[in-house]
Amino acid sequence: MPIGIFDSGIGGLTVFKEINKSFPLTNLYYLGDTARVPYGNKSPETVIRYSLECGNYLYGFGIDALVIACNTASSYALKTLRKEFDIPVIGVVEPGVELALKITKNKKIGVIGTQGTIKSQSYKKSLLEKADVEVFQKPCPLFVPLVEEGMINNHITKMVVKEYLDEIVKKDIDTLILGCTHYPLLKETIKELYPHLQIVDSSQAITEYLQSHHIPKEEEGIKRIFITDESPAFEKLKKLLIGNIPVEKLQLSEICTL
């Protein structure tokens, strides 16, 4: 049962990494659309078109499940992709929401993400549909560039984290959903500043979700990682994210079909 995973760029490799850890025997195909990254500042129609193109490419490998490891794409394109493909399509929103609802005690949940994810209200809507909770949202557009600069735990990053999070932490949240696949790399910094918070990391949430729906076959899994463009940020984070798995570069025209 091969799994396809795509993201606007390399952030989704945090999801790839977690899935790979839990499903070492499963064939995994990852596509990072680095030629058009980021999706977080694009319009919904554009994000949907790009997501369909990524999905189509991975579908060609005969995958049995498609993971949208990008919160912006999950927010805007999940419904369209579920209609388009006859396999389970898993976004990052639902697993994160389910995990957050399982662990919150005071029912006050914070959600952080890109402008696009927060504006789409996808987490908030899904949380409120499923339970009687209070939700406090905050877009954190500087987190991705900080991570891509390799500023994982320095004094500027801490100050930016405080600048963004103090406001929602003051609302007495006990659980914080990291609504962007880059953010798990800032988890330690966030934990250090707010040790009482329970942090929901979508890569773990998706993996738990897959574990309850998916049984890996008893053979060694193939792992392939594609990107549509070289990315200096990727060079910085590659080792941390994927170890020694080789990366294959595609021409954008190979996926740009719509």
Place this chain on the structure above:
Amino acid sequence: MPIGIFDSGIGGLTVFKEINKSFPLTNLYYLGDTARVPYGNKSPETVIRYSLECGNYLYGFGIDALVIACNTASSYALKTLRKEFDIPVIGVVEPGVELALKITKNKKIGVIGTQGTIKSQSYKKSLLEKADVEVFQKPCPLFVPLVEEGMINNHITKMVVKEYLDEIVKKDIDTLILGCTHYPLLKETIKELYPHLQIVDSSQAITEYLQSHHIPKEEEGIKRIFITDESPAFEKLKKLLIGNIPVEKLQLSEICTL
């Protein structure tokens, strides 16, 4: 003599703004490729292809000069565009280099820009070809996201400016080239922290360059601004950059011809 101006996004509007101020009677056509922004993290081939597409689109308006108001595109695509089009093509690099060489006294020049611009060495090479100077470069990838967050002059921005610039200012530079069209919006903050520095802003440099090569016609100029996608950052900076000029949205497919 209409002028076409393009950028990967909205940063080039600092150039549009300056040209508009000096050439109120000239027809100006601006294209911001916001559907594929930023170019700074893309590979040279990709940047060249996107730049050709932007140039082609503007060329269709019968422009008499094409300004590449994007440092990454100027660094990688200027030569190709000069071969492709039979009109003057002006990048941001040459005018900035000429102005810097005119004003430096101690012949120590700093250059800041995106990863792509600095990696291309375009400013450094051009400065060293033209004069016997020392050049100190520093990529500042967080500046664009800070500007797009509207963090033009707050405590975090100041700290990031110091983090990036202290290193090259210590080398005793007297002139600093802002090698990215977003950076003019941080000029006041940089001046405040380093009042002794002479700052070369590419939008002013290009305008001076055009003034010495271009005579506007005696009629009221048409100003048209196109973007390939809506951009939340643009909403924040629109007023500051273009006042009340309307913005027209294109489908990416209208320019995506290569």
